[in-house]
Amino acid sequence: MKKLAILFSPCVLTHRLLLRPLVKLIFGVSIIGREHIRELDQFIMIANHNSHLDIFLLFQILEPDKICRTHPLAALDYFRTPAWLFKTVDFLFRPVWVDRNDGSASFPEIQARLDKGQSIIIFPEGTRGETSDIQEFKKGIGIIAKDNAKIPIVPVYLEGPERSFPKKASFPLPLLNHITICPPQILRGDSSDITKKLYNHLKKIADEENKFRQHRVKKSLKPFVIAVIGIDGSGKSTLSHHLIRFFHEDCCFIGDDLELFSNGKPHISQPLITNELRKWVGRKAKKAKNLKLYKVPKIAELLLRDQLLSEVERWYRPDYIFMDGAPLLNIIAWAALYRGNFFNEEVCAKALDVLQGRDALSSDDIIFEQFPELVGFRKLNLNHLKLPDVVIFLDVPPEVCLERIVSRGKSIQAHENLEKLTKLRNAYQIMCHALSVHHPVCQISGDKSLDQLAQEAILFIRRVGRDTHEKN
Amino acid sequence: MFHNIPVTPLVWVFGGLSLLVFIKYILRLPARVEAYLKHLWVYFLIITAAELTGFKVSVWILAAVCFVALREYLSLVDLRFQDRWGVWGAYFAIPFMAYFIQIGWYGMFIVSIPIYIFLIIPFLVALGGTKTEGTVFSVGAIDFGLFLFVYCAGHIGYLILYSTWSTVLLVLNVTVSDSIAFLMSTTGKGPWNGKIIKYLIAVPFTAGLSVLLITLTGIPWHHSIIIGTIIPAIVAIGRYAMTYIEADLGIAEDYDHLRRGKLINSSSSLLFTAPVIFHYIRYFLT
Numbered sequence: 001m002k003k004l005a006i007l008f009s010p011c012v013l014t015h016r017l018l019l020r021p022l023v024k025l026i027f028g029v030s031i032i033g034r035e036h037i038r039e040l041d042q043f044i045m046i047a048n049h050n051s052h053l054d055i056f057l058l059f060q061i062l063e064p065d066k067i068c069r070t071h072p073l074a075a076l077d078y079f080r081t082p083a084w085l086f087k088t089v090d091f092l093f094r095p096v097w098v099d100r101n102d103g104s105a106s107f108p109e110i111q112a113r114l115d116k117g118q119s120i121i122i123f124p125e126g127t128r129g130e131t132s133d134i135q136e137f138k139k140g141i142g143i144i145a146k147d148n149a150k151i152p153i154v155p156v157y158l159e160g161p162e163r164s165f166p167k168k169a170s171f172p173l174p175l176l177n178h179i180t181i182c183p184p185q186i187l188r189g190d191s192s193d194i195t196k197k198l199y200n201h202l203k204k205i206a207d208e209e210n211k212f213r214q215h216r217v218k219k220s221l222k223p224f225v226i227a228v229i230g231i232d233g234s235g236k237s238t239l240s241h242h243l244i245r246f247f248h249e250d251c252c253f254i255g256d257d258l259e260l261f262s263n264g265k266p267h268i269s270q271p272l273i274t275n276e277l278r279k280w281v282g283r284k285a286k287k288a289k290n291l292k293l294y295k296v297p298k299i300a301e302l303l304l305r306d307q308l309l310s311e312v313e314r315w316y317r318p319d320y321i322f323m324d325g326a327p328l329l330n331i332i333a334w335a336a337l338y339r340g341n342f343f344n345e346e347v348c349a350k351a352l353d354v355l356q357g358r359d360a361l362s363s364d365d366i367i368f369e370q371f372p373e374l375v376g377f378r379k380l381n382l383n384h385l386k387l388p389d390v391v392i393f394l395d396v397p398p399e400v401c402l403e404r405i406v407s408r409g410k411s412i413q414a415h416e417n418l419e420k421l422t423k424l425r426n427a428y429q430i431m432c433h434a435l436s437v438h439h440p441v442c443q444i445s446g447d448k449s450l451d452q453l454a455q456e457a458i459l460f461i462r463r464v465g466r467d468t469h470e471k472n
Numbered sequence: 473m474f475h476n477i478p479v480t481p482l483v484w485v486f487g488g489l490s491l492l493v494f495i496k497y498i499l500r501l502p503a504r505v506e507a508y509l510k511h512l513w514v515y516f517l518i519i520t521a522a523e524l525t526g527f528k529v530s531v532w533i534l535a536a537v538c539f540v541a542l543r544e545y546l547s548l549v550d551l552r553f554q555d556r557w558g559v560w561g562a563y564f565a566i567p568f569m570a571y572f573i574q575i576g577w578y579g580m581f582i583v584s585i586p587i588y589i590f591l592i593i594p595f596l597v598a599l600g601g602t603k604t605e606g607t608v609f610s611v612g613a614i615d616f617g618l619f620l621f622v623y624c625a626g627h628i629g630y631l632i633l634y635s636t637w638s639t640v641l642l643v644l645n646v647t648v649s650d651s652i653a654f655l656m657s658t659t660g661k662g663p664w665n666g667k668i669i670k671y672l673i674a675v676p677f678t679a680g681l682s683v684l685l686i687t688l689t690g691i692p693w694h695h696s697i698i699i700g701t702i703i704p705a706i707v708a709i710g711r712y713a714m715t716y717i718e719a720d721l722g723i724a725e726d727y728d729h730l731r732r733g734k735l736i737n738s739s740s741s742l743l744f745t746a747p748v749i750f751h752y753i754r755y756f757l758t
Contacts, residue, residue, distance in 0.1 A: 020500065028543060030731050160547065173559055174539070176547035178731055210724035214550045216609060 001063060012067045013090065015059055019092075022041070023056050026174050027164055031061055033181035037154055038063060040184060042119050045154045046141060048134050048202060049123035051161035055093065056154065056178055058121055063159075068094075070115060073122040075100050096120070100127075102139055115146055124198065128167045134206055137199045142191030153182035155198060157205040186392055203287045223252075223318050224465055225309070227326035227387070228457075229333075229432075230394035231424045233401035233408075234446055239394060240322040240455045247320055252312050254305065255324035256282065260316060275309050278304035286413055291337065294414050298334070299373075302327040306385050315337075328385035329357050330432060335371055336418060336427030342370040343427060348434035357383040390464050391433045391439065391458050396446030423466055440464045476690055478525045482640065486520040488512045501622050504737060508650070509660040515628070522632045527573055531707035534629045539563065541621040541735045548721040548732060549617065554601025555610045560590040561596045562618045565589040569622060581630060589690060590615055614726060621736075624743040627750040634750075636758060637689040642749050644685075645678045647741045649707040652677070667708050674704035678702040702752065703745055710744025 007013065023029065033216035037043065047058055055072055062070055074095035078084055089095060096113060098106045110120060116295045117472050122144070139327065145153055160177030182205065189466050194230040227245075236256045242253045246262050251261040258275045260267055280300055284296035306327040332351050336343040353359035354374050361367065368375050398421035405416050415424070432441050442460040444453055474603045480744065492499075493513045496506055515692055522530035544630075546559055556666040564587055594611045631639045681699030682689075684698055718724045723733030 028547075029539070032731065163551075165549065166553065168553065169556060171556070171560075173546075173556055174543050174563065174731075176561075178545060214548060214721050216550050216606060 007064055009068060012064060013091065016064060019056060020060055023053075023060060023179045026346035027053065027160070027172075027180060028174070028176040029057060029060050030176065031179045031181065034061060036181045036183050037061060037359075040152060040154070042114075042117055042153045043152050043184060044114075044141075044145065044148070045156055046124050046202070047121070047156040047158055048197060048206065049128050050112060050158070050167065051128060051165040051358070053165045053172065053177070054123070054158055055121070055160040057158055057161060057179055059093075059233055061156070061179060061181060066119065068122060069117070071095055071120040073098050073106070073110070073123070075127075077101075099218065103138065107140075107144070110144060112145065114144075114151060118266045124195070126133050134199070134203055137195050139191065139195060141292055142193070142195035145187055145194045146189075146191040149186065149188060151270065152186055153198065153286075154184045155182040155202050155205070156180065156469045157182070157202055157209065159206075159209050161202055169336050177210070197411075208456060216227070223313055223321045224390070224461075224468075225321045225323065225388040226390045226461055227323040227329065227388035229325050229329055229428060230396060231398065231428065232413070233400055233404040233421075233423050234394045234396040235404070235450075237324045238450065239325060239453055239457065240393075242450055243457055244281065244322060246454065246458055247429070250324060251320045252318040253324070254308060254312065258308070258312070262369075269316060272308065272311050272315065274308050276302060280307055286411075290414050292454045295338070299331065302330055302383075303382060309386055323388060324390050325448060326386075326391065328352070328387055329391065329428075329435075331355065331385070332346065333424060333427040333431050335373070336423055336430075337415065340423060340427075343430065345430055345434040347371075347432045349437070351386070352431075354378065354385050355385045355422075356387060369435070374381055387439065389440070389468065391432065391435060391441045392451070392460070393428060393443045394439060394446050395429070395443055398425055400453070476660065478637075480589040481688065482520055482523060483641070486516045489516050504654075505584040507734040509542070510594060510736060512643070512647060515742070516640075518628075519632060519636055519639050523636055526538070527633060530551065530632060531570050531574045531629050534573075534625065535566050537735075538566050538569075540624045541625065541739060542566070542736050544733060545617040545621055545721075546614070548559060548723070548736075549613045551610055551613065552601075552603065552606055554603060555597050556615065557600040558597035558614050559591050559608065561589065561593050561621075562614050565618060566622055569626050570629070573633065576633060578630070581626065583718040584610070584751060585626075593618070616719070620740070620743050625739075625748050627747040631746065631750045631753065634691065634753060638691065638749075638753055641685050641689050641691070641696075641740065642703070642746065645703040646707055646745050647680060648677050648681060649674045649718045650711075650741050652704075653707065653711055654748055667712065668669060671704050671708050674707075675701055678703050688713075691757060698750065702748065706748055707741045707744045710741045713744070 006313065020178055045058065047054060051389040059070075059073075059166070072095045072098060074089060074093070076097040076099055078100075096106055096109050112118060122141055124141040125135045126138045127183050129135045145151075157180040159180070160175060160178065163173070163174035164175040164177065182201065182272050183417055185201075187197055189197075228240050228243075230236050236254075238253065240253055244253060245264045247261075248263050251264075253261065255280065258272065260269050281297050281304060285294055285301055286295065288294035305323075309321065309323070309327075311320060332348060332355070335351070347367060347370065348472045349358065350361070350365075351371065351374065354361065354367070355377060363375070363378075373420070401421055402418060405412065417423070432443055433440050436443075442457060446453070448456075477756050489509075489512060493509055496509060501509070502631055514533075518530045518533050518537070521533060536598060546562070551559065565574070569581060569584055572584060593614055594607075597614070603739035628639060628642075631642065656673070679697050681695035683693055686693055689696070689700070709748050712741060715724070717738065718733060719732060721736075724735060
């Protein structure tokens with residue numbers, strides 16, 4: 001008799017005859033895992049929160065006799081006015097009213113309802129999220145679960161309300177909603193542990209469901225350029241080649257030669273004339289007897305290398321470009337060999353701006369007296385060199401490098417001696433310091449194994465890649 | 473040509489289907505077959521309703537089916553927040569189209585969606601927000617859904633207005649072609665992989681069925697045979713196109729439990745075929 005009275009109470013009737021059919025008709029609901037909740041007498045239900053529709057969807061899955069005995073938590077400040085809204089919400093759901101400024105004040109009320117044998121619905125995110133992603137959970141759910149260790153927790157994942165009626169929307173749209181009810185869980189342990197576990201559980205389902213969704217492919221046409229810099233013999237190209245194996249996308253390596261990789265394996269493509277020209281100029285530079293003769297062909301080689309970067313972007317469209325040195329950075333570091341007495345961090349920062357064409361320096365600035373080559377670059381309009389997205393500086397002591405160079409058995413270039421390499425290494429350090437103020441630079445000391453180096457570099461690249469992706 | 477429509481066989485077919493849908497719990501069919509059976513039942517409900525209760529009712533049931541199918545499609549497409557007005561526009565087109573079919577205003581029915589709604593939707597999408605990126609994709613996605621799931625389905629409604637038994641012929645022939653394609657499902661991809669064989673196997677069945685139904689449909693035998701040969705070909709084309717669309721929408725990965733795209737998966741062949749057969753019948757036989 002009592003059961004009948006519950007089934008025919010106005011609240012249950014409104015839900016079963018009006019709200020449920022209406023939501024089903026307009027929005028459409030598909031439910032998986034109903035059997036997980038059918039037999040449960042009391043539970044704490046948690047769900048992701050993206051929309052005002054969420055609560056109506058959760059009331060779709062309740063058994064008729066539990067409609068009156070299940071109460072959501074609701075923010076009092078949000079629903080207090082107007083009066084009709086407050087009355088309607090109170091009539092339909094009899095929520096536990098929560099003051100969002102002092103969440104713990106509602107704990108006694110929640111506990112009282114649970115002690116009476118009633119069930120609770122909690123959105124642990126606290127408030128509606130902006131996107132379909134799940135926000136961090138608030139601490140409350142862990143505390144409540146810990147205090148009521150015997151009551152099972154039912155995680156529910158709602159997919160669809162974030163599209164049919166998102167937070168910013170002024171009107172709902174008829175779009176399908178999928179409800180996934182997970183098996184009830186009894187969790188023990190620290191309250192923060194419970195919160196973490198529940199979060200991970202819901203997040204996992206969210207990721208699984210998300211896998212099915214269509215996503216507009218937004219392939220960036222601009223490749224991600226990674227420059228590995230360091231003095232000769234520091235193992236730049238070895239590291240680059242090692243790194244490429246970890247990238248499954250289309251990669252390109254610009255070193256002494258141009259190499260293309262797909263899925264970590266090399267493949268052949270149409271040759272570029274700029275590359276052939278650059279290789280020829282590079283060979284001339286390597287044959288130079290002294291630094292004076294080295295300068296012009298080396299600069300030409302670097303400028304061609306910069307040109308090559310845009311051509312690779314244009315013709316091969318790779319996802320990642322790995323560079324053995326970066327023309328912009330190499331030119332600046334090499335200035336230390338020719339005009340070491342003026343070389344410092346401030347000059348580096350200025351030169352970086354000048355060579356990228358981003359400076360607002362007047363032509364009588366002191367830097368143009370100290371480094372007259374910059375005037376030439378400016379006049380010839382060669383001041384549009386590209387700065388790589390990520391710079392990885394392999395810091396290896398010159399002695400080690402020299403040993404490696406000798407053991408290669410090739411002819412030794414004009415600058416490959418201890419004094420020059422030490423100077424060059426210092427220049428790279430100063431420049432990296434100047435660069436790292438505004439730009440991602442990863443300085444790795446080269447005394448580790450190749451795998452360790454690669455691991456460190458990959459972590460850094462992935463992090464920067466994610467950051468830039470988010471920024472876009 | 474289309475007078476004295478025999479209703480009794482229609483009621484028998486519908487009754488049989490209803491029984492099948494009712495005992496599906498005992499049969500334990502695969503999810504896709506079950507969804508297909510349901511969709512077939514709905515179309516026979518529309519056709520039978522036209523005869524038993526009047527054309528009005530059946531058109532508005534069809535409009536409801538269009539709404540459900542379009543809703544299913546739009547739930548799967550990755551639309552932007554600011555396309556919401558455009559989506560509203562797409563939904564609003566359904567009752568108008570249904571009304572034009574109901575009053576038999578052919579000219580307006582045939583132009584309303586491809587002319588007026590297709591011009592309004594880009595405007596609504598543009599009104600929705602300030603972000604320009606992805607506008608073309610959104611307009612295209614909404615238009616395609618509206619075209620296939622509303623406009624093409626609308627042709628079935630108009631075909632019922634012409635001749636009930638031609639519609640039965642269409643639905644049955646599509647079902648036969650679909651069943652053969654489903655039973656012979658090959659794993660290979662590529663436009664010609666098994667398609668021709670499937671077509672050649674389906675043609676005797678569909679053409680035979682069309683000839684068998686001549687007394688009911690009233691379509692001359694040579695036209696019946698032509699319709700019987702056209703239908704499996706368009707079904708093959710439609711199914712092939714939809715494999716790509718379903719894969720993109722994430723329905724293909726979901727075939728086992730088929731939560732998403734039930735109606736899209738079962739009705740796409742019929743929706744591809746309906747306009748072609750409708751215009752064939754309209755051009756040659758009315």
